Amino acid sequence: MSEENTKSTDVGKRSFFWLNPEWISKGTYFLLVLTLLSGCSTFQRIKSNKLLASADLKNESFQSVVPIEYISNLPVFEVTIQGEVYRFIFDTGGYTVFSERLTDRLIGLAKPSYIDVKDGNSTVSRINTYFLDELEIGGITFEKEGFATIGFTESEWFSCLGLDGTIGPNIMKEALWEVDSQEGHIILSDKSKRLEIVDSGHTIPLYTDPVFKPSLDLQIGKEIKRVGFDTGFNGFLKLIGKPSSDYLDSYPSVLRLGNRTNAGNSIVFSDTKMVKLDEMGLNGIVFRNVITSVGNQFSSDLLGSQLFDQYKILIDLSGKALYLEEFETKPERQTKIESFGFGLDFRAGKVVIDYVYQPSAAHDMGVKPGQEILKINGRHYAFSSYCEFIENFQLPMENTMELELLQEDKPFFVSLTRQTIL
Known part of the structure; x- marks a missing residue:
């Protein structure tokens, strides 16, 4: 699902996909962020923008504790719609989105408009926009919210997780949302004075666009970058850039070849650059030794x-x-x-090499993106579906690995040791 490798994410670490997904399809970004395409109809764009920014709050004087869980490092909570409970991602960087299967179940929906969008891979597609009377989160009722249906919700990398959509900033703008991953909840409130963090926390100014997606300023070296704050992106930091980006040239980096990226309605295979920043500033907070991915296929900094x-x-x-x-x-x-110098994926019923780092021993030995993996340390892995793969696949604990790959219809053996890539 994610990509950012901000937690020892590549092949060689034993972990369940649900908790630390990066060792599987580490090129598989879970980007729900969408940006308006300037070439679409002005009338439809304005109409859809207004719709997708709309929502009202029914309750007054409230504070509610809403349990959350983290699936592939994404915050997920329950939402009640027309008396049924569904599971949604808390997504500051996207629209409110319902899966098509959920939309088909709802009664009395009108489809007032459409909009052409670019997804996180800069791929253009048309989505339909709708209007819902109300929904509930933690007993708090939101009314007259606009939402969209977008194809990523029908993809196996989304539906396998049992998710029904995303709650976006049109709803979030109506209340305060305190996210505490260690306590496993979101406190939903109408007044800041109810929340101690307002006095004790570090304040970061936000900027919002016409549909209330937030962004903030980061300092990287001498550069100030305005980046989106997108909780629907399960990495730490990604930046738009060409293989050679002026302000990033001086930092240590490696290439990740053949990286798979899921975003919106598209899947793209492309090379990205992994860069280690010595430090990154966020309005006085300093993060040191930040690993970020850089690619010109990205539509925004996040x-x-x-x-x-x-x-x-x-x-x-x-x-x-x-x-x-x-x-x-x-x-x-x-x-x-x-x-070990590569990541794994599951495609067309087979476990395959997703991406390969360059430089790395794996790359030097001829491991290439897309190669089928026949065995890992002598064990053959077989799965009936992508869902079974992400639920059950685990790698051995050893620091050495022997791969049996298929190359030109013949077995190809490679012995590798885990190494520091960057």
Whole structure:
């Protein structure tokens, strides 16, 4: 699902996909961010923009604790619609989106408009927009919300997780949302004075666009970059850039060849650059040794949901502020990439090489993206579906690995040792 390798993410680490997905299809970004395409009809764009920004709050004077779980490092909670409970991603960087199967179940929907969009891979497609009377989150009722149906919800990399859609900033703007990953909940409130983090936390100014998607300023070297804050992106940081980006040239880097990226309605295979920044500034907060991916196929710069690993965060879109309170004990953020030199994926019923680092021993020995893996340390892996793969696949614990690959219809053997790639 994700890509960012901010937690020792490549092949060679034993972990379930649900908790730390990066060792599988580490090129598979879970980007739900969408951007308006300037070439679409002006009338439809304005109409859809207004619709997708709409939502009202029915309740007054409230505070509700909403349980959350993290699936592929994405915050997920329950939403009640027309008396049924569904599971949605908390996604600051996208629209409110319902899966087509959910939309088909709902009664009394009107399809007032459409919009042409670019997804995170800069692929253009048309989506339909709708209007819903109300939904509930933690007993709090939101009315007259606009939402869209987008093809990514029908993809196996989404539906295997049992998700029904995403809650976007049109709904978030109506309340305050304090996300605490260690306690496993979101506090949903109408007043900041109810929340201690407003006084004790570090304040970050936010900027919002016409549909209330937030962005903030990062300092990288002498550059100030305005990046989207997108909790529907399960990495830490990604930046738009060509293989040679002026302000990134001086930092250590490696190439990731053949990286698979899922975003919106498209899947793209492309090369990305992994860069280690000595430090990154966020309005006075300094992050050191930050691993980021850089690619010219990305449609926007993003800071993602892995920020929740380090901080309790209050999101106030209407007040245009983010409040961060560092956890006393927190998991280590990855500051280097340790790997056997490649990542894995499941395609057309086969376990295959997803991407390969260059330079790496794997690359030097002829491992290539897309190659079928026959055996790992002598064991053959077979799965009936992608869902079975992500639920059940685990790698051995050893620091050495022997791969049996298929190359030109013949077995090809490679012995590798985990190494520091970056």
